[in-house]
Amino acid sequence: MELYEAIQKRRTVRDFSTKRVPDDVLNRILEAGVKAPSHDHARDWHFVVLRDPKRIAEVLKHVNSGAEVQTDIINHWETATECQKSMYYDALPKQVKMLSQSRCLILPLFRGGTDLMAPRDISSLNSFASIWCLIQNILLAATAEGLSCALRIPIMNEEAYVLKTIHAPEGYRMPCYLAAGYSAPDARIIQQQDIPFSARLHAETW
Numbered sequence: 001m002e003l004y005e006a007i008q009k010r011r012t013v014r015d016f017s018t019k020r021v022p023d024d025v026l027n028r029i030l031e032a033g034v035k036a037p038s039h040d041h042a043r044d045w046h047f048v049v050l051r052d053p054k055r056i057a058e059v060l061k062h063v064n065s066g067a068e069v070q071t072d073i074i075n076h077w078e079t080a081t082e083c084q085k086s087m088y089y090d091a092l093p094k095q096v097k098m099l100s101q102s103r104c105l106i107l108p109l110f111r112g113g114t115d116l117m118a119p120r121d122i123s124s125l126n127s128f129a130s131i132w133c134l135i136q137n138i139l140l141a142a143t144a145e146g147l148s149c150a151l152r153i154p155i156m157n158e159e160a161y162v163l164k165t166i167h168a169p170e171g172y173r174m175p176c177y178l179a180a181g182y183s184a185p186d187a188r189i190i191q192q193q194d195i196p197f198s199a200r201l202h203a204e205t206w
């Protein structure tokens with residue numbers, strides 16, 4: 001698939017089939033990830049890939065399935081557009097299911113640095129920015145391979161729990177959980193916000 005086509009086609013999917021992602025396909029998308037630019041030219045990134053449903057369930061033990069909180073939370077976001085609300089209505093109850101259903105849960109890991117949580121300036125966040133370049137490469141490569149992805153940012157004690165459970169070495173951080181898989185035939189794809197590009201382009205000055 002051509003790059004611009006992959007960019008256009010990439011969408012978050014939270015409903016997967018159980019069709020196995022072949023190892024060679026998985027390896028290609030992860031290799032695409034590590035081709036991303038890195039702030040220190042070190043590319044100190046690792047992946048823990050979980051295929052075993054029992055292992056996946058163990059790692060997701062602290063993720064709230066979200067079903068009971070969705071309307072309360074969303075109704076508090078008065079500023080959210082209908083388009084945004086429909087995303088949250090779809091996403092919140094599916095947080096566990098979307099990460100486990102495809103049986104291909106990728107945990108990307110990066111070396112965080114000491115000032116990540118109290119940055120002096122924006123450059124203190126470079127290691128975090130770099131891993132997100134990797135994640136975007138994976139999302140696009142997965143699309144080119146005919147796969148879909150869903151991601152979740154760990155909250156509260158989730159990240160510490162996962163790092164301990166997977167025996168990550170000291171200093172590594174997990175920016176997100178990332179599920180890759182084949183979309184279910186009836187997978188819901190939420191409409192993207194329609195933003196005319198011309199409204200965002202400022203010539204010479206804003």
Ligand SMILES: Cc1cc2nc3c(=O)[nH]c(=O)nc-3n(C[C@H](O)[C@H](O)[C@H](O)COP(=O)(O)O)c2cc1C
Nearest residue numbers: 010011012013087091092095150151152153190192
């Ligand atoms: C930084 C970041 C954090 C996100 N966190 C979550 C999340 O915790 N749970 C979830 O279901 N989706 C999450 N998403 C996916 C977004 O909801 C999704 O990208 C957005 O609705 C736009 O839809 P699209 O990816 O189909 O363009 C996240 C995406 C990004 C880039």
